[in-house]
Amino acid sequence: MLLEGKTAVVTGAGRGIGRAIALAFAGEGANIALAARSEVELEETRCLAAETGSRVIAVRCDVTDPSSVTAMAEVVLAEFGVVDILVNNAGYGKFRPFVELTDEDFTRTIEVNLTGAFRCIKAFLPGMMERKSGRIINVSSVSGLKAINHQSAYCASKHGLNGLSKTLALELRPYNIGVHALCPGGVTTRLSEEEMPERDKSDWMLPEDIAHVALFLASMGPRATTDVIHVRRFGGEPL
Ligand SMILES: NC(=O)c1ccc[n+]([C@@H]2O[C@H](COP(=O)([O-])OP(=O)(O)OC[C@H]3O[C@@H](n4cnc5c(N)ncnc54)[C@H](OP(=O)(O)O)[C@@H]3O)[C@@H](O)[C@H]2O)c1
Numbered sequence: 001m002l003l004e005g006k007t008a009v010v011t012g013a014g015r016g017i018g019r020a021i022a023l024a025f026a027g028e029g030a031n032i033a034l035a036a037r038s039e040v041e042l043e044e045t046r047c048l049a050a051e052t053g054s055r056v057i058a059v060r061c062d063v064t065d066p067s068s069v070t071a072m073a074e075v076v077l078a079e080f081g082v083v084d085i086l087v088n089n090a091g092y093g094k095f096r097p098f099v100e101l102t103d104e105d106f107t108r109t110i111e112v113n114l115t116g117a118f119r120c121i122k123a124f125l126p127g128m129m130e131r132k133s134g135r136i137i138n139v140s141s142v143s144g145l146k147a148i149n150h151q152s153a154y155c156a157s158k159h160g161l162n163g164l165s166k167t168l169a170l171e172l173r174p175y176n177i178g179v180h181a182l183c184p185g186g187v188t189t190r191l192s193e194e195e196m197p198e199r200d201k202s203d204w205m206l207p208e209d210i211a212h213v214a215l216f217l218a219s220m221g222p223r224a225t226t227d228v229i230h231v232r233r234f235g236g237e238p239l
Contacts, residue, residue, distance in 0.1 A: 024212065028219070063090045070123060093151070113158060114164065118164065133177070179227070
């Protein structure tokens with residue numbers, strides 16, 4: 001098993017890509033802490049992940065609230081003692097022309113996708129630095145690599161997340177902590193269905209396709225790493 005004895009925290013694990021990552025990691029033997037706001041969805045993921053025999057806990061957490069992130073980290077560390085892998089996957093998008101974007105749309109997008117990841121990293125990094133070991137996987141997007149029409153706030157948040165990831169990858173080298181920005185193209189989830197209802201998604205990726213790549217990143221050996229990884233559907237454009 002690739003992640004036997006490891007403990008992973010996955011934010012936004014109630015559905016979509018986060019759920020698929022949690023199930024993939026649990027299937028490879030990791031202890032898992034699931035975090036999101038919806039208790040019902042978290043419980044569904046917890047039951048599915050627990051079927052693998054791994055230890056799984058669900059902790060309600062809103063990454064836009066610093067005290068909620070602190071409380072989540074306390075519960076996770078009390079349960080598992082250490083966290084080896086942090087997956088910042090919680091995400092939000094409001095796709096519309098810039099002129100229609102409100103202050104609230106913009107602020108919320110940055111808060112969830114960028115500041116939320118910052119807060120979770122702050123919460124779990126001290127333990128990783130102390131042990132000189134750890135992996136941080138930030139689920140970014142192709143929108144963090146190029147401009148996409150009607151996604152100005154989302155693109156800004158994901159470009160920011162890539163900047164944070166690359167800088168941390170540099171800064172945390174002496175601590176043997178790998179930091180990865182995982183940048184998928186179109187994946188069929190609630191987010192893409194709600195924000196791009198008009199798009200034909202028949203050839204889009206499934207959450208499991210992204211989970212497969214997250215598992216690859218989480219289980220890379222000690223000598224090689226990758227900083228920014230772009231995963232696109234076959235029918236999508238290469239960068
Ligand atoms: N779908 C795509 O095409 C695509 C492509 C590239 C990248 N991504 C990225 O992949 C990640 C997962 O997205 P998805 O497509 O799987 O969307 P999704 O199905 O809507 O799932 C989003 C997850 O994030 C959680 N979340 C949202 N706001 C949160 C908050 N304030 N605090 C804690 N958790 C929060 C949601 O749970 P609650 O609402 O219960 O909190 C949910 O579990 C996101 O970062 C997204 O930007 C998606």
